[in-house]
Amino acid sequence: MSGDPENPEHPERAAVAAFADDFVADLREWLSIPSIGTDPAHHEDVARSARWLADALRRDGWPDVQVWSGSGALPAVYACLPAADPDAPVVLVYGHHDVQPVDPVEQWHYPPFEGTLVGEELFGRGASDDKGQVAMHLLGVKAHLAALRADHPSVTIKLFVEGEEESGSPNLTRLLDDHVDDLACDLVVFTDTPLYARDAPTICTGQRxxxxxxxxxxxxxxxxxxxxxxxxxxxxxxxxxxxxxxxxxxxxxxxxxxxxxxxIEPTAAERADYATLPFDQDVWLANSGGAQAEAGEEGWSTLERVWVRxxxxxxxxxxxxxxxxxxxxxxxxxxxxxxxxxxxxxxxxxxxxxxxxxxxxxxxxxxxxxxxxRGDGTPPYAMPVDHPAVRAVKEALEAAFEQPVRFSRTGGSGPAALLRQRIGVPVVYLGATLPDDRIHAPNERVVVPLLLRGAEAAARLWRLLPERLS
Amino acid sequence: MSGDPENPEHPERAAVAAFADDFVADLREWLSIPSIGTDPAHHEDVARSARWLADALRRDGWPDVQVWSGSGALPAVYACLPAADPDAPVVLVYGHHDVQPVDPVEQWHYPPFEGTLVGEELFGRGASDDKGQVAMHLLGVKAHLAALRADHPSVTIKLFVEGEEESGSPNLTRLLDDHVDDLACDLVVFTDTPLYARDAPTICTGQRxxxxxxxxxxxxxxxxxxxxxxxxxxxxxxxxxxxxxxxxxxxxxxxxxxxxxxxIEPTAAERADYATLPFDQDVWLANSGGAQAEAGEEGWSTLERVWVRxxxxxxxxxxxxxxxxxxxxxxxxxxxxxxxxxxxxxxxxxxxxxxxxxxxxxxxxxxxxxxxxRGDGTPPYAMPVDHPAVRAVKEALEAAFEQPVRFSRTGGSGPAALLRQRIGVPVVYLGATLPDDRIHAPNERVVVPLLLRGAEAAARLWRLLPERLS
Incomplete structure (x- = not known):
């Protein structure tokens, strides 16, 4: 972590650094629960994972923590931490705590459900997708409060962590409708997307x-x-x-x-913007399961093939x-x-x-x-790049990462469009993982220092938002 | 069994009837050995199956019985029962004692490795393919000797029962070459093909x-x-x-x-001959795994598609x-x-x-x-229908089944071409199973009375051959 953590210009960074060791220990504990939602044999583990998260939130002092086991869905966790100002904006952080299966298990170099720290990398199923990013937000809230030296955040923060994302969120519509008042907010912060690269942080603006x-x-x-x-x-x-x-x-x-x-085809301007991102074919192939060559629809670049096609x-x-x-x-x-x-x-x-x-x-x-x-499917989603909330996230990321942040999309899928439709507010993306984290594949990992930067960005965002959304 | 078993015109039939109960009991015992040659986990069972057959032959009084475990092959059984006349023809009966896997095992109505007799049907893996037909030949030899009231058969009978047929006989060439003197003969009788139908017995003249x-x-x-x-x-x-x-x-x-x-396309005469066989599409489909419709190469009948294409x-x-x-x-x-x-x-x-x-x-x-x-493959084989040995088998079958016997082929494969090539003598087919025995599929069975007819035909063949091959 560069910069002076005691510098009053970076109180969020100092707070994140103070909590970092506990953060890793807690995340390793959570990763040890094999919450494979697509496999009925692991549904009790999904429930255990939800209880673990609820307990962690209560330990952090969140006053309202609930495990939602109804609506036909695997258990989801909801929590609310109100702002001091009752008129402050309300944000809802979305994530998920279910994980993908681990086969072929013989290809893992570390046990998939232990959480093994090797240097800066934490290995385990869910480390990146998505327990690591949910844990990042818990840390972000703690850092925000510590930086404020307050018991209440600048915005009312709600957390909604579902247990069926890897199954295509088949019961999410009912879950959202059953809890429409709990989930009411002004902005959804969606936390299940990566940065473009470690040295090229980006803000995601859409998912397939x-x-x-x-x-x-x-x-x-x-x-x-x-x-x-x-x-x-x-x-x-x-x-x-x-x-x-x-x-x-x-x-x-x-x-x-x-x-x-x-x-909707991307505009020429968007295509030109994507073309400015650094792209190394060898690295891309290595991170695409060690593929030997590119392939795909003619007339589009590799990034376009996975982002907008x-x-x-x-x-x-x-x-x-x-x-x-x-x-x-x-x-x-x-x-x-x-x-x-x-x-x-x-x-x-x-x-x-x-x-x-x-x-x-x-x-x-x-x-x-x-x-x-397999369920009703997941609609695609994209956000206008000039929306004030997008600009606020971009500013928070640029401050935390200390460099310009460009726009990207991601080829993966999530319930952003559904959240937009049922809750009726914009959805912005804030993630700090990497495309080469091997999510859904053997040897999933997360880069811990990036999660710490992401937590700092989230903490900064909560401070920025009241002004930006006014 | 029709006719008078004590009628001196049918001494082979009488002898078969006398041995029938023992025959079924012995075959059930053999079927209880899961000799799945394609699965290394069952290779010891293939060896047990070979020992079981060797012991059975010794009990029947065969003087020279050997288990061949060399040549890189799973154990094969060889036995020889010499004719009294050292100038009598030598016949070699070929069969196999390895069996196919049994999955999906949940579709079996009876245990695959017990040998369950239900009315005239004996259920179990290998009942038809090929333990049942090998056992039929043991019974045929006993009936031949009993009918002759002699200790020596009319022809020198050699038996060669391999353990790798279901694996494509990958080591058979070496096995044949390593035992070229033991296997020398004037005619191979190949025992791994079915009749066309219970009411339309046929002599097979070729295999794919x-x-x-x-x-x-x-x-x-x-x-x-x-x-x-x-x-x-x-x-x-x-x-x-x-x-x-x-x-x-x-x-x-x-x-x-x-x-x-x-x-080599079949002649118009051959195609016309196949067209005289009774063919019921519903029965064909039912016996083809319950298929819903026919399919295949345009311009050929169903029987041609499986026999000659x-x-x-x-x-x-x-x-x-x-x-x-x-x-x-x-x-x-x-x-x-x-x-x-x-x-x-x-x-x-x-x-x-x-x-x-x-x-x-x-x-x-x-x-x-x-x-x-998967091995070197199996060449196809076909026999001219006017060969004296083919005519002798046809006559023996017609006497045993008491009706005309037509020609057929079979879509399955076996080492007939290899035996022809390495031993250098003609190969004829003698089998008494049915196409709807569900070989290689769940619920394999054999119709016991047909095996008894087949044993009678074999016993008659041994009596006919010295004259026909002279």
């Missing part, structure tokens, strides 16, 4: 949406010997492969009917015999897990309709098709 | 060959979050799907380069996340298990070359391809 579904083709009622019937009956694995092969054209464009109808990806494909050796069968069933990343103003429900039409057109005679949606 | 390989595409070194990189890097699962989709053209023809170059089938496809729920990744790896059924005179080594060329042409930039062959 998501629609996911599994398509299942069924032929017979049982696998059949390929010597007995091979060549005479439809093969569901071949058919599912043909469906996948038909998903893209030769230019890498998605061939669902009407897929691009609602896409929609996609169709196979997340998993499975049919027939997957064990050791050879088993000469025609399988009775094959399935593919597909997900579509969406950009404004695509809508998941329209993509669902288009997928149904596409599957119907690609189901050969003799096979039955089933589409199993 | 097989070449199997797994194709693996690898992108990165780890799965990557599809929000992070989706749309910007190659997806191995998409690529493997495109490879599979390219395997066939719109007419259902296989698109490997030169795939049909060596195919080559195919490419996906036996298994696997890439990315296959667990519960959604995991939004771009997988680092995807694989497909392919098998090609071949017809005379296609050669597995040529298909291997063609597959390599095809995979090279369908590997997109940024992915690495690996082809893992």
């Amino acid at each position: 949406g998501l629609y996911g579904a599994e398509v299942v083709f069924t032929g017979g009622t049982a696998d059949v010997h390929s010597g007995r019937a091979g060549g005479s009956v439809p093969n569901p694995a071949t058919a599912i492969a043909r469906l996948v092969a038909a998903l893209h054209d030769d230019q890498g464009r998605v061939r669902l009917p009407g897929f691009y109808a609602d896409v 929609p996609t169709a990806e196979v997340n998993g494909i499975l049919g027939g015999y997957a064990g050791p050796g050879l088993k000469t069968i025609v399988p009775s069933r094959a399935a593919v897990k597909l997900s579509f990343r969406l950009v404004p103003d695509q809508r998941p429900e329209r993509i669902a309709d288009a997928l149904r039409e596409f599957v119907d057109a690609h189901t050969p005679p003799g096979l039955s098709a089933e589409i199993i949606p | 060959g097989l070449y199997g390989a797994e194709v693996v595409f690898t992108g990165g070194t780890a799965d990557v979050h599809s929000g992070r990189a989706g749309g910007s890097v190659p997806n191995p699962a998409t690529a493997i799907a495109r490879l599979v989709a390219a395997l066939h053209d719109d007419q259902g023809r296989v698109r490997l380069p030169g795939f049909y170059a060596d195919v 080559p195919t490419a089938e996906v036996n298994g496809i696997l890439g990315g996340y296959a667990g519960p729920g959604l995991k939004t990744i771009v997988p680092s790896r995807a694989a497909v298990k392919l098998s090609f059924r071949l017809v005379p005179d296609q050669r597995p080594e040529r298909i291997a070359d063609a597959l390599r060329e095809f995979v090279d042409a369908h590997t997109p930039p940024g992915l690495s391809a690996e082809i893992i062959p």
Whole structure:
């Protein structure tokens, strides 16, 4: 941490530094709870994770802490810390405490659920996505109060940390509607996005949406010997492969009917801005699972492909015999897990309709098709870069990181659009993780000094906001 | 069993009837040994199965019984029972005692490794393929000797039962060459093919060959979050799907380069003969894993598609996340298990070359391809229908089944061509199982009265052969 922590111009930085060791110890404890929301075997761990967070908030002195276990959702945590001034703005910090599965677990260099600190890096599932960033906000609030030498923050701060984000937030609409008064606010601060790079901090202004579904083709009622019937009956694995092969054209464009109808293309100015960000192809590939080459839709840069262009990806494909050796069968069933990343103003429900039409057109005679949606999907979201709240976040980040902060987007998905729609206020992004944190993959980590900068930025933001939102 | 078992015109039938109860009890014992040769965890069971067969032969009085555990192969059983006349023909009965895996095990109505007799049906893995048919030959020899009231058969009978057929007989060439003197004979009787139907017994005159390989595409070194990189890097699962989709053209023809170059098309007379066999589409579909419709190469009947036309089938496809729920990744790896059924005179080594060329042409930039062959493959085989040994088998079957026996082929594969090549004598087929025995699938069974008829036919064949082969 550069600068003089006792310098009165940087009281938030000094406070963050004072709390840093406790912050890491607490986060490691939280990371040890395997709150894998997509796996029913871990739902009790999601509940434990919620209780851990609620207890931590109470220890920090938040007066109103609740664990919401209703609404059909896995447990969410809500807390409110009122400003001294009842007319002060109300902000709602959004995050999530559920995490992704950890397979292939044999590729982890450290146990996924211990929280292993190696130098500046803290390894563990959820370290970056999203427990680390939620913990960053707890630290930011403590630093804000310490810098103010007050018991009440400059703005009323509400915290809402859900437990189903990695499942596509299937019950979030009901949860928001059931708690509409608790969640009322003037601004949502969304905390589940990264900086562009360690040396190129950015403020995110948008996220892609998501629609996911599994398509299942069924032929017979049982696998059949390929010597007995091979060549005479439809093969569901071949058919599912043909469906996948038909998903893209030769230019890498998605061939669902009407897929691009609602896409808002970025302006030339936006594209020029993204082009100023440092981009190292080797680093990009290394951080993209060690990919050997780029690929994707023709006519767009790599950053544009993941930030402002929609996609169709196979997340998993499975049919027939997957064990050791050879088993000469025609399988009775094959399935593919597909997900579509969406950009404004695509809508998941329209993509669902288009997928149904596409599957119907690609189901050969003799096979039955089933589409199993994974929730209702997540709409995409983007924020105007000249909004006062965006400018305030940018200023707070620039002060904390001591350098200019540019704009970026992220290719991932989150419920920003849903929060915007149900709560009816703007959503801004404040995150301090990195794209190469290996979220959703083995060896997820977070860079601790960046979380500390992020906590400082949040603390500064709470001080700035009353004036900026007035 | 119809007819008078004490009628001196049917001494083989009477003898088979007398041994029938012991036959079923012994076979059930053998079926209880899970000799899954394709699974290394069951290799000790393959050895147990070989010892069980050797002990059974010794109990039956075969003077020379050997378990061959060398040559790199899983244990095979060899036995010889000499004719009284040292100039009598020598026949070699070929079968196998290894069995297919049993998954999905939850679809079995009876335990796969107990041998459950329900009416005329005996259920269990290997009941039909191929322990039941090997046991049928042991019974046939006993019935032949009993009918002759002799200690020595009319022909010298050698038995060779290998333990790697379900793995594609990868070490059979070496095994045959290492035991060339033991296996010398005038005729091979191949016992691993079915009748056409219970009410339409046939003599098989050919089998398709097989070449199997797994194709693996690898992108990165780890799965990557599809929000992070989706749309910007190659997806191995998409690529493997495109490879599979390219395997066939719109007419259902296989698109490997030169795939049909060596195919000998059946004559018009052969096609007309196959067309006289009773064919019920509903029954065919029910016996083909409950398929909902036929499919396949245009211009050929269903029986032709499986008997005399080559195919490419996906036996298994696997890439990315296959667990519960959604995991939004771009997988680092995807694989497909392919098998090609071949017809005379296609050669597995040529298909291997063609597959390599095809995979090279369908590997997109940024992915690495690996082809893992499953053994050297199995050449196809067919026998002229007017050969004296074929006519002798036909006569023995017609006497045992008391009705005309027509010609058929089978879509499955076996080492008939290899036996023909290494031993240098003709190979004829004698089998008494059914196409709807669900071999390689859950609920494999065999119809016991058919095995008894088959044993009677074998016993009659041994009596006929000295004259027919002279």
